[in-house]
């Protein structure tokens with residue numbers, strides 16, 4: 313079987329069938345000449361299908377080991393399309409610590425359409441069991457989670473969902489298919505903000521979705537075309553190019569995150585570190601089982617919450633910015649930035665404290681990154 317590192321380069325559609333070009337060209341086009349009335353060629357209109365986007369969709373399906381991939385104009389556009397599978401009256405069990413925008417989409421958009429949800433701490437399997445209702449149609453998982461790096465057991469959760477005839481939807485943004493493949497663990501749909509590690513260079517906003525079955529793929533294809541939030545050809549090409557170096561980048565990000573987590577865990581100014589690679593992390597054993605390495609993201613709290621502003625504004629190589637997964641290191645405060653869309657009481661109940669700091673180490677020299685943090689922590 314072809315190894316994943318090879319698939320990153322040769323998977324899906326990786327060359328141009330017509331010219332032999334070794335990267336799929338950017339088909340910057342909206343429509344296609346038809347052979348005769350009612351006889352289109354392979355493509356008819358670029359919302360319905362575009363060769364550059366199709367190459368990316370085939371690649372992500374290959375990497376995630378699903379039957380069909382779909383590319384969208386953002387991660388949330390992809391999640392929106394997946395949640396559009398459900399109907400008024402349906403109920404979804406959602407992990408309590410999901411990306412703030414995914415929570416907002418459920419809470420402010422789909423709730424209004426009559427789709428109900430409950431937030432559940434899915435690291436407690438018995439809590440999931442209790443949350444099932446006759447109307448539960450899906451379990452929505454994010455692991456590792458944003459921003460607390462909670463690890464959820466995909467295989468066990470998918471098993472429970474199946475017993476209740478519910479789908480398992482997994483946001484695999486933090487792990488990427490290089491570290492974890494949810495469809496092979498029993499999930500039905502995988503979602504990505506390709507804006508992050510898949511794109512990898514903080515230069516594109518994109519979303520990817522992969523279905524495990526033909527039946528689901530058909531329904532998602534219908535919704536993708538009907539709703540229309542597709543990714544353009546230029547951005548499809550950028551994401552496909554990013555994916556080619558995913559293996560090298562994920563190895564570097566994971567190594568940096570591990571070293572930084574160990575450094576922070578031993579620092580007297582740091583109260584708590586959230587990184588699944590640490591033996592102290594409650595999800596460490598599950599992460600070992602379902603991930604190839606522990607990933608590139610970590611969060612931490614300072615002993616003195618009042619020092620957060622000084623630290624995050626004062627570093628040289630960690631840029632204060634939302635987003636993650638790029639080659640450059642980023643730092644942010646979820647309560648004020650990426651997760652501000654979650655009401656404070658809910659944020660606090662799930663453990664996102666105002667002083668929580670999230671790091672996305674890039675691929676700079678690791679000693680420079682460690683020195684930067686060391687100097688920053690000395691200065692607070």
Ligand SMILES: Cc1ncc(COP(=O)(O)O)c(C=O)c1O
Nearest residue numbers: 386387388411458485505507518
């Ligand atoms: C885990 C996760 N899922 C989904 C999204 C949404 O992606 P996008 O910003 O590409 O819409 C994000 C970030 O925005 C995220 O961090």
Ligand SMILES: N[C@@H](CCSC[C@H](N)C(=O)O)C(=O)O
Nearest residue numbers: 411413458634635636649650
């Ligand atoms: N201001 C944005 C928040 C973007 S968060 C981006 C990314 N998911 C991250 O976690 O850094 C919004 O309100 O949507």
